[in-house]
Amino acid sequence: MSAGTSPGSAAVTTDLSQGVHQRIGMLTRQLHDSLNGLGLTDQVKVWAGEIPDAKSRLSYIARLTGEAAEKVLNNVDQAKAQHDYIAAETRRIGALIVKDPVAAVAKGHVMNFITDVEEATKHIDKNLTDIMMAQDFHDLTGQVISKVVNLAASIEQQLVQLLIVTAPADPVVKPAETPVTTQTTTFEVHEHPVLEGPVVNPEGNPDVVKSQSEVDDLLASLGF
């Protein structure tokens, strides 16, 4: 059975729809007035601008961590290849020395082995340094994550404040008290507003340097 087909029920649906529409309109107006009253409209504009920035920052983190993982795995592969080579050569030279120690030295096998090992250890040392350097993503992504967390915390804080201010005068369910109620309408999104941290999108930004050579050129122009 369908209850929505009678003329009476259609009228009820229309009334309900108008009621919902009016209610949404009222809420929108209330939200708008509240935002204005709290001086939040500018802040909302800031959030609107910062959310795409947060997306860029998260992409930056994904890129940096991905590159770091790739770099580590590549260097481990190379180091393992060098290590395997040393192990195999050691076994081979060991067998030659056991068989004929004098010939092993006289024919240059031992000396060649020493040279090869020295060369291989240089490669491994470079691989290990590169693996260590790849860990710098922790610092760079940590700073970016901190900014995104600050933004999320700021939005949450202000929305909770907005909720409290716009709550009905005699609410059926009293919202739980939180320390946020003591907050003022002063907004502190960044701990160090002067410092920007890693540049996520340096392309097309003339105010930032994109490489160490640009830093050096700038310092040289200042007489350094």
Add this chain to the structure above:
Amino acid sequence: MANELKFLVVDDFSTMRRIVRNLLKEIGYSEADEAEDGVVALNKLRNSHFDFVVSDINMPNMNGFQLLGEIKKDDKLKHLPVLMVTAEARKEDIVLAAQQGAAGYIVKPFTKATLEDKVNLILTKLGMK
């Protein structure tokens, strides 16, 4: 002897402090201590002997610019070369660091060769190498 110079590595990320210390060791400077912010660094600088400071900029409590300012204001510390190693890539930050007396500026991420070049260049300029 240049290899006996003592470095102070200042960065709020322990990973980065460890990386810089390891790199310094690889390029021949094994004497190094570390601090997690400008306040700790300044305290260590005032209570112990150091020859060179490698500092981040964006740190809690006291950032790298403030630390640099404090070092350059202090008669006992102002001779210390301070190399900034930071993710701050804005030109105005680089200019500010230079104006405040930084001996060099490296932008993260950096390479071992860059650190080695800058440290050696600064030490050579100051006649410490």
